[in-house]
Amino acid sequence: MTTEPSPAKSMDAIMALCKRRGIIYQASEIYGGINGFWDYGPLGAQLKKNLRDAWWEDMILRPCWGRSGPNGRPVRCVPLESRIIQHPKVWQASGHVGGFNDPMVDCKETKNRYRYDHVSVFVPASGDPGDKPLFAFMKDAPSETKQQKKAEKAFGQVKVVPLTTIPVPQFAKVLGPDAEKVGTLTEPRQFNLMFKTYIGATATEDDVAYLRPETAQGIFVQFKNVVDTTRVKVPFGIGNTGTSFRNEVTPRNFTFRSREFEQAELEFFCHPDESFEWYKFWRDFRMEWWKSLGLAGENLILREHEKDELSHYSVGTSDVEYRFPFTAPGFGELEGIAHRGCFDLTQHQTHSGDKLEYFDQDRGEPLPNGSRKGERYIPHCIEPAAGLDRGVLALLCEAYTRDESRASPEFLKLHPRLAPVKAAVFPLVNKDGMPEVAEKLHAELSARFWRQGAVEMDEKQSIGKRYARMDEAGTPYCLTIDGETLTNLTVTLRDRDTGAQQRIALDKAGDFIAGKLVS
RNA sequence: GCGGGCGUAGCUCAGUGGUAGAGCGCUACCUUGCCAAGGUAGAAGUCGAGGGUUCAAGUCCCUUCGCCCGCUCCA
Numbered sequence: 381m382t383t384e385p386s387p388a389k390s391m392d393a394i395m396a397l398c399k400r401r402g403i404i405y406q407a408s409e410i411y412g413g414i415n416g417f418w419d420y421g422p423l424g425a426q427l428k429k430n431l432r433d434a435w436w437e438d439m440i441l442r443p444c445w446g447r448s449g450p451n452g453r454p455v456r457c458v459p460l461e462s463r464i465i466q467h468p469k470v471w472q473a474s475g476h477v478g479g480f481n482d483p484m485v486d487c488k489e490t491k492n493r494y495r496y497d498h499v500s501v502f503v504p505a506s507g508d509p510g511d512k513p514l515f516a517f518m519k520d521a522p523s524e525t526k527q528q529k530k531a532e533k534a535f536g537q538v539k540v541v542p543l544t545t546i547p548v549p550q551f552a553k554v555l556g557p558d559a560e561k562v563g564t565l566t567e568p569r570q571f572n573l574m575f576k577t578y579i580g581a582t583a584t585e586d587d588v589a590y591l592r593p594e595t596a597q598g599i600f601v602q603f604k605n606v607v608d609t610t611r612v613k614v615p616f617g618i619g620n621t622g623t624s625f626r627n628e629v630t631p632r633n634f635t636f637r638s639r640e641f642e643q644a645e646l647e648f649f650c651h652p653d654e655s656f657e658w659y660k661f662w663r664d665f666r667m668e669w670w671k672s673l674g675l676a677g678e679n680l681i682l683r684e685h686e687k688d689e690l691s692h693y694s695v696g697t698s699d700v701e702y703r704f705p706f707t708a709p710g711f712g713e714l715e716g717i718a719h720r721g722c723f724d725l726t727q728h729q730t731h732s733g734d735k736l737e738y739f740d741q742d743r744g745e746p747l748p749n750g751s752r753k754g755e756r757y758i759p760h761c762i763e764p765a766a767g768l769d770r771g772v773l774a775l776l777c778e779a780y781t782r783d784e785s786r787a788s789p790e791f792l793k794l795h796p797r798l799a800p801v802k803a804a805v806f807p808l809v810n811k812d813g814m815p816e817v818a819e820k821l822h823a824e825l826s827a828r829f830w831r832q833g834a835v836e837m838d839e840k841q842s843i844g845k846r847y848a849r850m851d852e853a854g855t856p857y858c859l860t861i862d863g864e865t866l867t868n869l870t871v872t873l874r875d876r877d878t879g880a881q882q883r884i885a886l887d888k889a890g891d892f893i894a895g896k897l898v899s
Numbered sequence: 900g901c902g903g904g905c906g907u908a909g910c911u912c913a914g915u916g917g918u919a920g921a922g923c924g925c926u927a928c929c930u931u932g933c934c935a936a937g938g939u940a941g942a943a944g945u946c947g948a949g950g951g952u953u954c955a956a957g958u959c960c961c962u963u964c965g966c967c968c969g970c971u972c973c974a
Binding site: 391392395396397399400402406409411412413414415474475476486566573574593594626628629630632633634637706786787788789806808809810811812814840841842843844845846847848849851860862863872874879881 | 900909910911924926931932933934935936937947948963964965966967968971972973974
């Protein structure tokens with residue numbers, strides 16, 4: 381059985397609203413824009429901050445809303461702020477340099493991509509190949525024997541040379557490893573998925589550094605310092621939010637695949653024997669967390685990776701995925717929850733030479749004095765890694781609503797906790813003492829809620845336009861001062877999603893809003 | 900990276916070689932007593948950028964940048 385998915389939302393309409401209301405702008409727009417970069421306008425910057433704060437509150441300050449982990453104890457997490465630029469060796473240890481900094485050749489026929497320096501070629505043992513092709517292959521791959529047979533048939537005696545020794549113009553004569561036709565290999569291209577930069581004003585090749593492609597490595601690199609200086613005990617987590625950079629081949633889909641983006645990552649360290657329990661715990665909590673912010677419903681799924689999808693070191697990974705208008709009926713990743721085993725700490729231990737083991741004094745055989753002998757191990761790590769920009773985009777897509785039956789057909793159903801504007805105060809008409817009362821209420825509410833977002837005051841134009849403006853900005857509540865307010869100290873409170881109004885006491889307005897700002 | 904579409908005011912768009920337009924929004928004033936009401940006035944675009952053809956280019960040609968879509972890629 382399939383339920384009818386929610387009516388398709390137009391990405392164009394969402395993007396237009398984002399521009400119109402100052403949520404998201406194209407970066408460097410007056411210079412023609414820059415591919416893969418987006419700025420946040422006033423409303424967007426506050427919306428994103430509210431999401432980041434929600435993550436910080438629910439993951440660091442009071443992890444998992446105060447509930448206990450699988451060990452029956454409160455979950456403990458501490459924050460970290462690691463740098464965008466790390467020692468270049470960090471990225472060698474993590475595998476980011478080795479695997480993806482090499483020139484690649486593409487096969488235009490088979491769409492396969494090969495590492496340039498891994499491709500070999502069968503050529504005649506002596507002499508010129510004439511008009512016969514050169515047979516490229518990958519060592520220890522099916523292409524090796526297949527191509528060898530063809531080469532021997534063509535040339536008799538053959539020898540092997542690396543593709544790197546073949547001049548690029550000669551590629552026209554090369555038969556790709558898995559191709560049927562010759563000349564399908566592209567010239568070698570560098571795929572630098574990491575942004576390169578130079579440290580120091582002289583900027584020679586010796587000074588190369590990279591902008592981080594993920595915040596996670598900064599956490600692993602400081603793991604030992606955190607353990608040594610903060611009295612944390614495994615199991616515990618270290619969280620870090622911040623900007624990362626990836627030279628995506630194809631930035632696409634609004635902010636979804638940007639080259640500069642913000643992550644909110646937690647690395648949760650635990651004993652290997654408990655790691656699977658913690659993995660399941662985090663996977664389920666993260667899903668619940670996104671739901672609490674308004675991504676409930678069939679547009680949000682938790683997808684467990686298949687075995688062949690897993691990284692070589694991972695024993696389990698799940699993605700929280702959202703059905704964006706541009707991925708529908710498919711889904712796009714919002715957050716990955718990965719069981720990374722002890723891969724990262726082990727890598728950094730090897731590359732740095734520093735011991736990154738943890739000495740666990742709660743484990744090991746009991747001693748006569750009541751304590752334990754202790755156990756030394758490299759903790760396993762569970763990594764819930766969320767994309768904040770993708771989160772904002774998903775929340776906007778989910779919140780965007782069109783209802784032609786309303787006077788204000790287009791509005792954002794943002795959760796009050798995330799809404800950049802928490803409330804607005806209107807004098808019903810701009811006279812008869814109403815503006816004065818409105819200004820007083822506005823000042824009170826601003827003083828109370830400025831940490832969470834703006835409280836706006838608007839006395840311009842008709843009341844309907846003012847409601848509509850607030851609907852578009854996703855403001856959950858509007859408070860209107862009318863003639864009755866002046867006599868009995870009540871105001872009308874209008875709900876963004878239903879348009880329904882109720883009268884509440886003027887001095888209870890703040891408490892009402894405060895009650896709605898928690899998840 | 901390949902292929903297709905698009906780019907004119909804040910937004911949506913009209914304008915097929917001859918004086919840059921409309922609707923909405925925005926600003927000011929008036930009006931207005933609960934859902935984008937009405938009136939008056941106003942601001943706002945070197946038509947994505949660069950080059951070319953032409954007496955004349957938003958319009959035709961070339962280049963380039965950006966956005967969207969489909970493949971490809973996504974450690």
